[in-house]
Amino acid sequence: MNSIHWIAQYAKKYLSIILFALVLVFINAATIVIQPMLSGKIVDEVIGLGQVNLLLPFLLIMLIASITRSFIRYSYQVLFEKIGQDILFDLRNEMYRKMQSLDFDFFNHTRVGDIMARMTGDTDAVRHFLSWVSYTTIENALWFIVAVMVMFSIHWQLTLCLLLVTPFIYFLTRKMSKEAQNVFFQIRESFSRMNSMVEENISGNRVVRAFAREEYEIQKFISHNEDYKEKNLASADVSRKYLTWLDLLASSLTGITLVVGGLFVLNHQMTLGDLVMFNGFLWMLNGPLRMSGWLINDIERFNASTIKIRELLNAQSSIPIHKETMPHISGDVEFAQVSFSFADTPEVNVLTDISFKAKSGETIGILGETGAGKSTLVHLITRFYDATQGRVLIDGKNIKDYPVRSLRQYISMVMQDVFLFSDTIESNINYAREDMNYREMEEYARIAGAHQFISRMPEGYQTVVGERGVGLSGGQKQRISLARALVKESPILILDDTTSAVDLETEMKIQEELSAMEWKKTIFIISHRISSVKRADQILFLEKGRIAESGTHEELLAKRGRYYQMYQKQVGGV
Numbered sequence: 001m002n003s004i005h006w007i008a009q010y011a012k013k014y015l016s017i018i019l020f021a022l023v024l025v026f027i028n029a030a031t032i033v034i035q036p037m038l039s040g041k042i043v044d045e046v047i048g049l050g051q052v053n054l055l056l057p058f059l060l061i062m063l064i065a066s067i068t069r070s071f072i073r074y075s076y077q078v079l080f081e082k083i084g085q086d087i088l089f090d091l092r093n094e095m096y097r098k099m100q101s102l103d104f105d106f107f108n109h110t111r112v113g114d115i116m117a118r119m120t121g122d123t124d125a126v127r128h129f130l131s132w133v134s135y136t137t138i139e140n141a142l143w144f145i146v147a148v149m150v151m152f153s154i155h156w157q158l159t160l161c162l163l164l165v166t167p168f169i170y171f172l173t174r175k176m177s178k179e180a181q182n183v184f185f186q187i188r189e190s191f192s193r194m195n196s197m198v199e200e201n202i203s204g205n206r207v208v209r210a211f212a213r214e215e216y217e218i219q220k221f222i223s224h225n226e227d228y229k230e231k232n233l234a235s236a237d238v239s240r241k242y243l244t245w246l247d248l249l250a251s252s253l254t255g256i257t258l259v260v261g262g263l264f265v266l267n268h269q270m271t272l273g274d275l276v277m278f279n280g281f282l283w284m285l286n287g288p289l290r291m292s293g294w295l296i297n298d299i300e301r302f303n304a305s306t307i308k309i310r311e312l313l314n315a316q317s318s319i320p321i322h323k324e325t326m327p328h329i330s331g332d333v334e335f336a337q338v339s340f341s342f343a344d345t346p347e348v349n350v351l352t353d354i355s356f357k358a359k360s361g362e363t364i365g366i367l368g369e370t371g372a373g374k375s376t377l378v379h380l381i382t383r384f385y386d387a388t389q390g391r392v393l394i395d396g397k398n399i400k401d402y403p404v405r406s407l408r409q410y411i412s413m414v415m416q417d418v419f420l421f422s423d424t425i426e427s428n429i430n431y432a433r434e435d436m437n438y439r440e441m442e443e444y445a446r447i448a449g450a451h452q453f454i455s456r457m458p459e460g461y462q463t464v465v466g467e468r469g470v471g472l473s474g475g476q477k478q479r480i481s482l483a484r485a486l487v488k489e490s491p492i493l494i495l496d497d498t499t500s501a502v503d504l505e506t507e508m509k510i511q512e513e514l515s516a517m518e519w520k521k522t523i524f525i526i527s528h529r530i531s532s533v534k535r536a537d538q539i540l541f542l543e544k545g546r547i548a549e550s551g552t553h554e555e556l557l558a559k560r561g562r563y564y565q566m567y568q569k570q571v572g573g574v
């Protein structure tokens with residue numbers, strides 16, 4: 001499907017307004033002939049034949065026609081702008097909706113800057129096409145056709161002489177279109193790379209400052225900027241090359257008209273009035289000719305952008321989102337010989353042969369060295385990824401058979417990489433439940449060990465946190481994100497290194513509060529600290545993606561294996 005077909009799908013909804021706007025374009029193109037025709041008549045009838053009484057009506061008609069045309073043109077310009085904005089509104093919504101349906105795999109492979117470029121620059125190229133390029137192209141094509149038809153009726157021999165340039169125009173525009181296509185695609189890619197670089201620099205500004213790498217970053221930006229500039233210059237080169245020829249062809253029409261038309265007049269095969277009329281129509285031929293180069297540029301920019309937008313809209317999630325809901329679950333979790341590898345490294349098993357059972361109400365501790373696969377394991381419970389082998393079961397049913405969005409409503413997760421929205425603390429905590437009342441929210445914040453420090457803030461829960469939670473300490477962010485998870489009151493609660501930045505005493509208090517909470521839940525606690533998991537009903541010790549040891553704290557100590565060694569190392573801190 002080409003870009004025009006694709007955008008036509010979105011335009012269907014606005015068919016009646018588009019048709020109305022097109023009718024106006026047609027009327028405008030048809031009335032445009034009035035002015036040059038009357039100019040010819042003034043020469044032949046008023047000046048030539050001395051019928052001075054016709055001058056005033058002719059001038060009046062010209063004036064009225066010109067005002068009407070301006071009004072019609074203004075009207076369809078407004079309509080096309082509205083159509084463009086309406087379609088863009090729908091398109092942006094669809095893109096955003098699509099983004100919400102895409103899984104981790106997509107975001108692992110797509111840079112934020114690239115997505116932003118699609119949502120902004122690319123959609124703007126589409127708007128420009130709909131709001132301006134579309135009607136300008138039709139307008140120019142109609143002017144050209146109408147001019148040829150009328151000129152043909154005035155003097156077909158001279159018209160044919162002028163049309164000799166059309167094969168050259170066809171050849172040039174096709175060639176330009178091909179070259180521009182490639183260049184605009186490169187511009188688009190370069191813009192995306194520059195955008196991604198800037199986005200990364202802003203997100204990582206603290207790292208840049210901490211390592212004093214500002215100069216390095218500036219140089220990196222300059223090279224991206226240079227590349228973008230070069231690509232744009234290449235596009236300007238293409239334009240210049242072809243626009244010069246198109247301009248020359250357009251100018252040649254005037255020459256042909258004057259020389260050949262003059263000869264016809266001298267040979268009495270054409271009246272002077274007809275030649276003036278003919279000359280009046282010339283701009284309707286050379287205008288579109290000159291414009292064609294610019295329109296090709298805009299059309300190719302539109303093409304390049306639609307390719308990127310369609311890529312996003314066609315992206316498929318390996319875990320499809322279904323809208324249906326599922327009944328409440330009690331929270332039994334079972335891994336049955338589960339293995340997992342990431343899609344881009346299928347030969348590397350990140351998890352191998354994982355089997356365990358967690359009953360509703362139990363707490364499972366997951367321990368292991370960094371990179372052992374702890375986060376990946378819990379990501380299989382939330383279906384951020386699906387197991388490549390074996391089955392993950394919740395309440396005895398394979399989680400692949402649950403509608404994923406609904407399933408996630410029953411799972412609360414505090415992620416290792418805490419993310420807070422740049423909003424009030426209250427909105428962050430109530431993220432999953434807007435209906436939560438203030439008292440309940442405070443209670444959850446208290447359980448998460450956050451209430452105290454929040455109440456000490458001048459604006460309390462109404463304090464607006466900066467992007468990603470800037471303005472809060474690591475431990476504070478962790479506790480707010482724990483409160484956010486608790487608010488969901490889910491039957492499965494996953495805490496991925498949630499209290500790593502919290503002191504031991506606070507951590508212990510949080511754990512006590514958690515187990516005292518009323519609703520029944522299965523808790524998964526990932527940690528590097530034995531103190532965080534020692535009270536768990538079952539502890540899984542992961543090593544290189546396998547369960548090396550499992551059991552309760554006492555059982556594992558008695559085994560005197562890997563857990564015991566870790567305990568020995570940490571014993572000072574327990």
Ligand SMILES: Nc1ncnc2c1ncn2[C@@H]1O[C@H](COP(=O)(O)OP(=O)(O)OP(=O)(O)O)[C@@H](O)[C@H]1O
Pocket residue numbers: 108342345350368369370371372373374375376377416
């Ligand atoms: N998106 C990904 N694509 C490919 N490999 C990945 C991806 N995410 C993680 N890995 C790899 O999977 C392995 C397990 O990662 P995981 O984050 O589960 O470890 P972890 O035990 O939670 O580590 P940590 O304690 O440091 O958080 C690591 O070797 C990591 O490099």
